[in-house]
Amino acid sequence: MKKLMFVQTHAPHGSLFGQEGLDAILMGTAFAECTVLLLADGIFQLLDGQTPAALGTRDYSVTYGALKDYGVSTIYCSASDLATRGLVPSDLTVDVTPVDDDRIKALFAEHDVIFSA
């Protein structure tokens, strides 16, 4: 079976890319082994303490916490993108594994199909 990787690159509430991308991740877990990688502003999707109700949007960051139950064992993020944004893993709502650029390159190589949003 092919290994799938889903790459999220957009900040959460200015567009629907994050939320709709997460829908694709959930669908992917029904078919195959899935990995999630957060790059660039995609990391903001996991920021703890979001109160998007003020914007009229949904706090879907909690769904990332449920991905473990759907068989997504690890959520990766770019260590440098995290640092550039002044964040540390404890600022995020779920456990993420920060990885360096070489490891990111390896992740792309290890997976058969890349879905991005």
Added chain:
Amino acid sequence: MKFAIVVHGAPYASGSSWSALHFARAVIRSGHEIYRVFFYHDAVYTASALMAPPQDELDVHGQWVDLSKQHTVELVVCIASSLRRGMLDETEADRYEKPGHNLDDAFVISGLGQLIDAGLNADRLVTFGA
């Protein structure tokens, strides 16, 4: 080789749809096969049967329809993305009691399972981001 193509961008907001169309034509011209084209996010607007661009301008919608008819390419729009953006076929318009429908019948409304299926069954999945 079987290619799956994923389009993310609204027709005139970025080069996404137009580039994907050129790529699709190149795939066919090179003797390869298109497994499916999946329109996601704002790309679902590409399916509007009501687009009427000036005759001397790019007709993104019309070109996709031509491609689909000439080469029997499956064009799928994501149902969740479509419904929230008001892209409805007759069945969905009836289901949600909306006054009209606008999805060109060259396109099919279906679920995200079709996106994952395309990734699993095509040899290459190529995404044209917004």
